Amino acid sequence: xxKSRVLPAVLLTLLLAGASAGQAVTxxxxxxxxxxxxxxxxxGTDDGASQKGYVEIPLQRPHGEQEGEPFxxxxxxxxxxxxxxxxxxxxxxxWWYDSCGNxxxxxxxxxxxxxxxxxxxTKKRKWGWVRGRQYTLAAGYxxxxxxxxxxxxxxxxxxxxTAPEKWEPKRAYSETAQYLWQPEK
Amino acid sequence: xxxxxQLTFFDDEVAxxxxxxGMMTVAxxxxxxxxxxxxxxxESGSCYQLVARGATVELxxxxxxxxxxxxxxxTINWRTGQETSFxxxxxxxxxxxxxxxRVIVRGYDSELHGSRAGYLAQGCQLSESFVxxxxxxxxxxxxxxxxxxxxxxxxxxxxxxxxxxxxDPLASRMEADKSANAFSYFAKGSDExxxxxxxxxxxxxxxxxxxxxxxxxxxxxxxxxxxxxDNYVGVRWLPNGSALGSGELxxxxxxxxxxxVLATAPGGYLHSQWYQMRMGVKAGLVCVWIDxxxxxxxxxxxxxxxxxGLLAEGNSGILFDDVVVRPWQVIWEDxxxxxxxxxxLLSGNWTISAPGAARVTSPSELIAxxxxxxWDDYRHQVQVSAASGAVGLVFGYHSPAxxxxxxxxxxxxxxxxxxxxxxxxxxxGQPDVxxxxxxxxxxxxxxxxxxxxxxxxxxxxxxxVVQTLEPELRGGAVGLYAxxxxxxxxxxxxxxxxxxxRTVHVVKxxxxxxxxxxxxxWSSPAGIWVAPEERDAPEAQWxxxxxxxxxxxxxxxxxxxxxxxxxxxxxxDADPGSNVPGYTLSIAATSGSNTLTVxxxxxxxxxxxxxxxxxGKSCGVQFAHQGDYLIATIGDERIFCEKVE
Numbered sequence: 076x077x078k079s080r081v082l083p084a085v086l087l088t089l090l091l092a093g094a095s096a097g098q099a100v101t102x103x104x105x106x107x108x109x110x111x112x113x114x115x116x117x118x119g120t121d122d123g124a125s126q127k128g129y130v131e132i133p134l135q136r137p138h139g140e141q142e143g144e145p146f147x148x149x150x151x152x153x154x155x156x157x158x159x160x161x162x163x164x165x166x167x168x169x170w171w172y173d174s175c176g177n178x179x180x181x182x183x184x185x186x187x188x189x190x191x192x193x194x195x196x197t198k199k200r201k202w203g204w205v206r207g208r209q210y211t212l213a214a215g216y217x218x219x220x221x222x223x224x225x226x227x228x229x230x231x232x233x234x235x236x237t238a239p240e241k242w243e244p245k246r247a248y249s250e251t252a253q254y255l256w257q258p259e260k
Numbered sequence: 261x262x263x264x265x266q267l268t269f270f271d272d273e274v275a276x277x278x279x280x281x282g283m284m285t286v287a288x289x290x291x292x293x294x295x296x297x298x299x300x301x302x303e304s305g306s307c308y309q310l311v312a313r314g315a316t317v318e319l320x321x322x323x324x325x326x327x328x329x330x331x332x333x334x335t336i337n338w339r340t341g342q343e344t345s346f347x348x349x350x351x352x353x354x355x356x357x358x359x360x361x362r363v364i365v366r367g368y369d370s371e372l373h374g375s376r377a378g379y380l381a382q383g384c385q386l387s388e389s390f391v392x393x394x395x396x397x398x399x400x401x402x403x404x405x406x407x408x409x410x411x412x413x414x415x416x417x418x419x420x421x422x423x424x425x426x427x428d429p430l431a432s433r434m435e436a437d438k439s440a441n442a443f444s445y446f447a448k449g450s451d452e453x454x455x456x457x458x459x460x461x462x463x464x465x466x467x468x469x470x471x472x473x474x475x476x477x478x479x480x481x482x483x484x485x486x487x488x489x490d491n492y493v494g495v496r497w498l499p500n501g502s503a504l505g506s507g508e509l510x511x512x513x514x515x516x517x518x519x520x521v522l523a524t525a526p527g528g529y530l531h532s533q534w535y536q537m538r539m540g541v542k543a544g545l546v547c548v549w550i551d552x553x554x555x556x557x558x559x560x561x562x563x564x565x566x567x568x569g570l571l572a573e574g575n576s577g578i579l580f581d582d583v584v585v586r587p588w589q590v591i592w593e594d595x596x597x598x599x600x601x602x603x604x605l606l607s608g609n610w611t612i613s614a615p616g617a618a619r620v621t622s623p624s625e626l627i628a629x630x631x632x633x634x635w636d637d638y639r640h641q642v643q644v645s646a647a648s649g650a651v652g653l654v655f656g657y658h659s660p661a662x663x664x665x666x667x668x669x670x671x672x673x674x675x676x677x678x679x680x681x682x683x684x685x686x687x688x689g690q691p692d693v694x695x696x697x698x699x700x701x702x703x704x705x706x707x708x709x710x711x712x713x714x715x716x717x718x719x720x721x722x723x724x725v726v727q728t729l730e731p732e733l734r735g736g737a738v739g740l741y742a743x744x745x746x747x748x749x750x751x752x753x754x755x756x757x758x759x760x761x762r763t764v765h766v767v768k769x770x771x772x773x774x775x776x777x778x779x780x781x782w783s784s785p786a787g788i789w790v791a792p793e794e795r796d797a798p799e800a801q802w803x804x805x806x807x808x809x810x811x812x813x814x815x816x817x818x819x820x821x822x823x824x825x826x827x828x829x830x831x832x833d834a835d836p837g838s839n840v841p842g843y844t845l846s847i848a849a850t851s852g853s854n855t856l857t858v859x860x861x862x863x864x865x866x867x868x869x870x871x872x873x874x875x876g877k878s879c880g881v882q883f884a885h886q887g888d889y890l891i892a893t894i895g896d897e898r899i900f901c902e903k904v905e
């Protein structure tokens with residue numbers, strides 16, 4: 076497994092045209108530091124994952140060889156505190172098993188969307204970032220859920236950023252845990 | 261160099277490879293005064309500095325009071341009043357400034373490693389600027405997914421669709437595991453060129469390859485450095501007798517919608533035939549391979565980064581499959597011009613006077629080095645001509661105190677090794693001759709050194725003349741060497757990473773054909789082996805169906821060491837039924853013991869025998885024939901390294 080270098084928590088310098096300078100906001104969350112979890116989603120460990128931890132929909136036996144319905148609605152859910160209004164791109168650092176284990180449903184605030192959104196890519200058997208959608212989020216609390224769509228899919232981190240669309244994350248990033256709500260233990 | 265207090269710094273710490281990018285708006289081109297600083301070491305003040313003043317753009321390496329120019333100054337046509345993209349790329353060795361996707365200035369250096377980047381912009385406004393980390397550029401697509409999932413591709417023009425399983429109305433079943441090309445990407449470009457694009461805007465120095473097949477006619481192609489549908493480079497292949505043009509292979513460049521053919525090679529494709537097409541782009545060099553054969557080379561001065569794509573023309577349709585994008589490590593030099601900073605002359609002098617060649621002018625030693633490569637397996641070649649003295653290739657260069665040479669000199673030369681070719685490791689100025697061989701008369705023409713899995717071979721005139729094993733040799737820059745050879749000339753330098761060896765994978769189930777015994781002969785993983793008549797016989801021998809030429813290596817894991825008594829014999833380069841017994845690695849195990857008795861044989865002649873202690877219950881075994889060497893490894897321990905004829 077290639078070494079991953081953790082880059083410092085980011086506040087990208089973003090210069091807006093005009094007199095004032097603004098900064099891009101990037102929030103980073105570890106998959107295994109969820110607010111809530113529902114089986115079959117479970118935690119796992121891997122040297123290639125940030126902080127060596129991730130969450131996954133475990134591989135089923137037999138693993139689906141054709142596209143079909145997910146076998147359950149296992150999920151991880153995050154309650155996060157967005158610091159300022161903005162348009163945020165979602166990126167997820169994932170590991171896919173194969174062509175039938177390479178996606179998650181993603182819900183933001185609306186947990187029963189009419190048209191489910193999912194993230195997917197063709198990169199398999201290695202950790203890599205996948206772009207999701209751009210969301211307009213007001214400052215305050217929001218709920219983000221990654222839900223079973225195909226078994227064998229793993230989630231290491233995800234981030235929300237107001238950086239330009241051209242910006243792409245590389246490697247793993249330091250967590251911004253201060254923006255994650257956790258229930259009192 | 262402006263004081264740090266005047267610079268606007270990016271928060272991110274930087275480390276090559278990365279790019280500073282954003283948008284720029286210029287109101288008055290004459291008033292532009294822009295400086296972008298990268299790799300700044302705040303303690304020493306060293307950095308790379310891009311300076312744009314008016315229409316002139318220059319790149320420097322700044323160390324102390326010294327401002328060393330890198331590359332030639334560029335002239336820029338500012339797009340007045342328009343927000344336009346800019347990028348300053350800091351790759352491992354190349355530094356390039358691009359404006360509106362065009363390369364304005366390109367230089368080469370890898371000495372500095374400061375961690376800050378910033379800028380001072382006067383007469384222009386920068387916006388949406390950020391640091392983009394580069395690297396980790398790879399993509400594969402076998403198109404195995406339902407049609408609803410588009411994958412990484414964005415069709416720009418034409419008709420594109422995923423196709424699953426062959427369309428055959430006579431087939432009663434369509435089973436993917438019986439088909440070699442069950443899924444593919446199908447394109448039609450009826451009245452216009454069809455394009456479908458993937459990848460990232462900052463990709464540079466890559467190979468893009470695909471399996472391609474034309475149904476009947478049309479143009480097949482690949483795209484690189486894609487900016488938008490009116491700006492990209494590409495390869496385009498036509499069949500003989502095509503209405504779209506003569507049967508030939510083309511490198512094309514499309515700039516603002518105007519197309520130019522940069523290079524051509526004769527020979528059209530055959531209809532309904534699958535080919536592997538590969539295109540490499542790096543620092544303006546464009547190379548095209550068909551079925552692993554280099555067919556065409558071109559140069560573009562327009563673009564320096566961009567996405568990849570697939571190209572199709574014609575009504576009948578083009579199929580694409582197995583797309584792979586991976587980094588392309590290559591250094592090339594045609595000496596068309598002397599680029600400041602590209603070559604680091606450690607000693608000696610040369611002139612690039614005759615177009616296409618560098619001529620040595622120093623009477624003593626010349627060492628010129630380029631690149632900063634992180635490759636392990638590569639080929640470095642040059643066209644060389646020398647009437648007297650020694651010439652050679654530098655490789656594995658890490659510092660003036662640590663590098664390797666392939667050098668040779670004709671008989672009668674004033675150097676001590678006249679009449680010989682040598683592979684030398686120079687450490688702290690002291691040459692350690694690793695291998696040498698007699699050399700006939702003066703050698704002119706193509707010379708090359710290949711480094712592959714630690715095997716170093718020197719080639720003159722296409723023939724391997726000397727070789728040695730250097731398993732610890734890793735990475736390093738390459739270069740050129742001359743000694744007592746004033747007047748010698750070098751041309752056409754080309755160094756590129758060698759692809760990993762192809763593998764024939766045998767899985768653990770290779771002997772299990774219980775479910776489909778009738779398929780055992782061809783469809784199971786055991787299909788590459790000819791099974792013995794009695795598989796459980798004491799000396800049952802499995803032989804490969806294929807005949808493998810050149811270097812080869814077999815790897816497997818030996819499980820449950822100590823669980824039984826027996827001997828495993830692995831033979832390479834044998835020809836059953838003839839008098840070619842090959843080379844054999846014999847591994848004898850005893851029940852209850854973790855000690856293996858390992859023997860190496862040429863036919864039945866022993867080349868050596870050793871005992872190996874295995875920690876644990878299993879160990880990896882590797883047996884290779886590389887060049888003239890037989891190499892056997894058990895676990896992490898090299899057991900044998902024997903040179904054979």
